[in-house]
Each structure stands twice: as structure tokens, then as C-alpha cells.
Amino acid sequence: MKKIIALSIVVLSIFAISILTKQQAFYHLEFRELPTSFGISTANAYPPAVGILGNSKNCLSCHTNNGQWKDDDKTIIDIVDKDTKESFMQTDGTFLIETKRWEQKTVLTIIGRKKDNLVSAPHRNAWLYIDPTTIGTNSLSKFAPGWDVNLPISCRLVGDKLPGYKDADITSLPMTIQPLSNAKDAEIQLQVMLTKGESMKGNAQEGMIGNYFERKVILKIIE
Secondary structure (H helix, E strand, O other): OHHHHHHHHHHHHHHHHHHHHOOOOOOOHHHOOOEOOOOOEOOOOOOOOEOOOOOEOOHHHOOOOOOOOOOOOOEEEEEEEOOOOOEOEOOOOOEEEEEEOOOOEEEEEEEEEEOOOOOOOOOEEEEEEEOHHHOOOOOOOOOOOOEEEOOOEEEEEOOEOOOOOOOEEEEEEEEEEEEOOOOOOEEEEEEEEEEEEOOEOOEOOOOEEEEEEEEEEEEEEEO
16 A cells, blocks of 8 residues: 555656646747746746737737638628627627616627638637727726626637528627726727637747737717
């Protein structure tokens, strides 16, 4: 029994050391591990870097806009009410989301492409709701100030099913927002990347193709 315990301790020790000493690969060089003047390594971060962890304005600070899905007529970027499935899109292409103060509203972010026999569909969609004025600030939340949100960012494999999108390759995910006591009307961005492939280790611009899109989202409080 003692031999078994001793052997287990040795195995666990080797496993722990291998994890601690394993060289880590970083897709974004701006977040690689850097030693300080005291010989202590700084904390590591993983993308997305836009606003959340760095001062990047959008996805193109790391990724290239080199994909084959640039045509807007076949690209699907929509925000709809989760319950009614009614779109918040306005005639000018912006989105207007209205809600009462303290009231929670859940929306669906729908992203993808209409099926096309000539062009393959994106494999993965990434999106981020962000208030551009918060980039560079110390706040961890880069959503509109005073608004509570549970999922302002996501990266999801294509393949979700939703009524009305039978002839499309999409992702669909809910997000709940709530204006708190200090919330004001706000204008934010929905930043989207349609992608295929995988980023090369140490270079996010290689190994993956993608297209970048931006949409304006207006948050309005109904008093």
C-alpha cells in the first residue's frame, strides 16, 4: 500500500511539473509572457483583445479581413427579440433596442451566411458588443456604462437551428441586458468576424481566413 501511495505521489509530481514548465503558445503576440525587471513574469491573457484586455479598437488589430464573405447581400447579421423573434433592425441598417429601466430584455444575436453552392460557409463566428468610448479605460466591462449584460461576447461554431433560417448556416445565442439606475441611452458597436481555419501559433494573421463587419446598436431607455 505504501508503495502505491509513493508511486502515485511521484506520478502527480511529474504531471504538475510538466504543466508548470510547459511552454505556452500565444495566438496574439501582444499577450505573450513578459518578464518584469524583478524577474517575475507578468500575467498572461488570451484573446479576444479588443477592449476587454487591451486597447485594440477592433478584431483587425490581430486578424486580417481576407475572407470570401464580403458581400452583404448573403451575410446575415441580425438582432431579434428572443420571445417574439422580431428584428430590432431599422431602415438604415442600425439596431434599436428599447427597454424600461430595471427591465431585463433578452435578445438573440444571429450571424451567418445564406447557403451558397459556390462559396463555402464560415466555420466559426465571433462577435462582441462594445462601447468604443470605454476602450482604454480601467473598467473590465466594455459594454455601455450603467447597463448590466450577461454575454456581450462569444465565439461559436456554425450549425445552430432557428425557424426562418433553414437555408442558412448560422450561429444564434441569447444575451440579456438591463439598464440600471445610472444607465443612459447609449450607442454601441456590434463587431463581427466570420472565420474559417485556425490561427497559427504566435501569429493570428496566418492560418485563418475571415471577414470583419460592424453594426451600430442604439440602446434606449423607455421612461
